[in-house]
Amino acid sequence: MAKPAPRPVPVPQKRRFRLTGRTVLRIGVLSLIGASGLLAGLDMFAPPTAEIPASEGAALPATATPLGRLATWSRPALGTRIDQPEYAEASSGNPISAVDGKLKSAWEPRPKQPGWLSLQLADHHGPRLLLVWQAFGHHYLYRRTIPKTYRLLASDDSPDGIGGMWRVLETVTENRVRTRGHVVTAPGAKWLRLQIDGSWTGTPSLTEIVVYDLKGEGPAGCFLVLGDGISNASLTQFTWEPARESADPQPVPLFINGGANGLTAGQGLKLLGQALAVTPPQTYIGIALGSTDALTGTPLPQFERQLQQMVDAIRLSGHLPLLARPPWNPQIKDYLAVIDHVATANGLPAGPDLYGWFQTHSADLGMDGFHPTPAGQAAIRRLWHFSVLKTMKGKP
Incomplete structure (x- = not known):
């Protein structure tokens, strides 16, 4: 019947x-260009939680087996x-x-x-x-x-x-x-x-x-950026594709904006648990933090510990972290050194170098010398775009 x-x-x-x-x-x-890849925004993959120190105030999802520094990643499917x-x-x-x-x-x-x-x-x-x-x-x-x-x-x-x-x-x-x-x-x-x-x-x-x-049958490529107001104001799905008006548009991943204005590493650690709860395995997760910590004077050992805990939690959840070098400002150098150290110590692929860009393009920063102008936001989009595609097409 x-x-x-x-x-x-x-x-x-x-x-x-x-x-x-x-x-x-x-x-x-x-047009998918990989045999395997990533899913975006599905709820069914939320893993169990693993508690981190109470002083940091967050519970982060984690799988039983960490990927580890030498984990093998297949190329994600882009479109x-x-x-x-x-x-x-x-x-x-x-x-x-x-x-x-x-x-x-x-x-x-x-x-x-x-x-x-x-x-x-x-x-x-x-x-x-x-x-x-x-x-x-x-x-x-x-x-x-x-x-x-x-x-x-x-x-x-x-x-x-x-x-x-x-x-x-x-x-x-x-x-x-x-x-x-x-x-x-x-x-x-x-x-x-x-x-x-x-x-x-x-x-x-x-x-x-x-x-x-x-x-194609493979899942779609996914990239989530967890950052402060600088990245939050610069990155959305529409603006994620600088070549979308081109006659020959380039493949792009799905982008998810996980930013929050004024975010410090400690706050990002708490926010990460929420983000991972709705992010499936093998998502590329960009961390764009450090600027607010530099302005508010977060102790460097604390900043390094929180950043390392974020990297560990991302990997334990079956994802790949990518650290951005924050834009130039007079207080950022010591925090930049910590970011570089954590990235090197964990064998992470190179993230976007916002510091290098704004150091030589100071006109792209606003009157406060901290927040980017519209031209600076366009530069941030471009740097993230190239860094993400390079990482996704290459070997992390």
Whole structure:
């Protein structure tokens, strides 16, 4: 006996918003270039926790067997993203604000009401889709703007992103982070929808939503950067791809922004446990810390101990750490020496050298000599981009 057709998810009617001109909705086609790699943002891989010293105030996930310094890593699968103008629909608010690539604009549903945003997909995509979203805020755990409970849905027959039959692909509850990636299976889908059913304290505010088409059987490459406000303001999925307008775009990984303004190594150690809980094995995790520690005077032995504990926790969880050299400032030299020592002692691949860049490009720093200008943020994106691709394509 045939199963009854799924009932459509009820949604309010709304006029359409057409996206014209330069690309504002990024629907990508990924050409995977590795036989094995990484998954992004899935909840099922959360390992058990291993307690670290109470003085550091955090519990970090860990697997039973550490990778070790000489662990063998296979190349992750990267992908090429191809942009094209499409449509977006929403239950309320302006959906363009979530797909225009502007960090200061955001889509917000009506307060205290469930809301949804639908994205039209390119024709002839594969069965696996990767959706990435990021909420407005200055902290990885900024609850005021993030969805707490939400679903991903797909429609094969919707003519406009509003009506038609919709099926649930994934349900997320108790979300605590402001940026996530989801791999879902939706062969033949014409539209993909993010349905927000509940929030923590305020109205969800999403600054970007991106969809990729995954080609091949290997999982998608994933890179998470845990850093202070310097990296937090510079790196998002939209801005992660400096060559996205090029006629020959380069393969890129999925990027997850785990930054928080004013983050010290001690605070990063606490935040790391939250990040690893929703990050699957063999993710590249970049650590971009030291600037705030230098300004606040964190004792060097404490800074080194906390940095080493982060490296150990990342490896114990089945990931690969990558340490960035923070931007130049008068107080940073001693902390830079600690970062270099930890990277060398642990045999880590070279991270982006922000110190070297800003030492010779001081005009890329703002009036405070600490935070980067827009040109400096572009330089940070470029340095991270090249460092990540070099590491992923080579042997860590």
